[in-house]
Amino acid sequence: MTVKLQMLGTGSAFAKNYFNNNALLLGSGYNLLIDCGITAPLAMHELGRSFEEIDAVLITHLHADHVGGLEELALSLKHKTGRKMTLMLAEALVDPLWEHTLMGGLYQEGITTSLDDVFHVRPLHPDTNYSLSPEISVHLLRTPHIPGKDSYSLMLNEEVFYSADMTFEPELLTGLVRNRGCRKIYHDCQLEGPGVVHTTLDELKSLPEDIRSRISLMHYGDEKPDYIGRIAGMDFLEQHVIYDL
Numbered sequence: 241m242t243v244k245l246q247m248l249g250t251g252s253a254f255a256k257n258y259f260n261n262n263a264l265l266l267g268s269g270y271n272l273l274i275d276c277g278i279t280a281p282l283a284m285h286e287l288g289r290s291f292e293e294i295d296a297v298l299i300t301h302l303h304a305d306h307v308g309g310l311e312e313l314a315l316s317l318k319h320k321t322g323r324k325m326t327l328m329l330a331e332a333l334v335d336p337l338w339e340h341t342l343m344g345g346l347y348q349e350g351i352t353t354s355l356d357d358v359f360h361v362r363p364l365h366p367d368t369n370y371s372l373s374p375e376i377s378v379h380l381l382r383t384p385h386i387p388g389k390d391s392y393s394l395m396l397n398e399e400v401f402y403s404a405d406m407t408f409e410p411e412l413l414t415g416l417v418r419n420r421g422c423r424k425i426y427h428d429c430q431l432e433g434p435g436v437v438h439t440t441l442d443e444l445k446s447l448p449e450d451i452r453s454r455i456s457l458m459h460y461g462d463e464k465p466d467y468i469g470r471i472a473g474m475d476f477l478e479q480h481v482i483y484d485l
């Protein structure tokens with residue numbers, strides 16, 4: 241079976257017309273959630289899906305549109321099923337995720353005093369390919385986003401690049417396509433304004449046609465409808481639509 245991709249949301253952090261840019265990879269017998277933002281539980285509900293059908297969550301970085309739904313995921317799963325979700329993330333993110341993000345809401349003296357009390361934590365090394373199921377493998381590439389904050393993009397099945405949040409890296413993208421067999425790129429895209437912490441549409445439009453033709457745009461703002469037909473041979477990922485990966 242071909243692995244399917246369904247975006248819970250394709251919106252930027254502050255978009256109101258789209259859910260947070262979080263992704264479901266749907267395999268036969270294994271489902272991976274990539275990031276779990278503030279709106280992820282509601283998006284799952286709208287899709288008629290439950291966290292109980294998710295085998296693991298993979299976190300790319302610690303912004304709230306990528307981790308803000310983890311408290312609800314952990315608590316609802318624990319109280320509904322007693323299960324702890326498998327949580328995969330770069331080893332560098334493990335401590336800050338607990339210390340700086342989740343401890344406030346999840347800490348309970350004597351019951352929940354560490355990330356391991358609520359998740360099966362699986363720290364990942366960057367630049368290492370992990371086979372998660374017979375159909376899904378992932379490897380993390382550390383990419384630039386916010387100075388001083390670790391953030392990771394993903395290679396899925398060694399042929400699909402998933403940017404998460406990053407600033408423009410034309411040499412990386414061109415090299416992946418021309419030297420490493422990357423056939424598809426899902427890329428964050430800031431449609432307007434200077435690219436301080438995200439890659440802009442103008443930057444992606446500057447790529448050669450053989451790269452642009454493989455790019456689908458995600459993590460965009462509410463102004464997206466104004467840009468339909470104006471994205472230079474790329475296309476927009478639509479939330480909730482089910483795509484072949």
Ligand SMILES: O=c1ccn([C@@H]2O[C@@H]3COP(=O)(O)O[C@H]3[C@H]2O)c(=O)[nH]1
Binds near residue numbers: 304437
């Ligand atoms: O130096 C900074 C840090 C953050 N921000 C905003 O906060 C958002 C956090 O989520 P995001 O990474 O999807 O997008 C980020 C930007 O919209 C910014 O504009 N400049």
Ligand SMILES: [Zn+2]
Binds near residue numbers: 253305306
């Ligand atoms: Zn984001």
Ligand SMILES: [Zn+2]
Binds near residue numbers: 301303385405
């Ligand atoms: Zn971010």
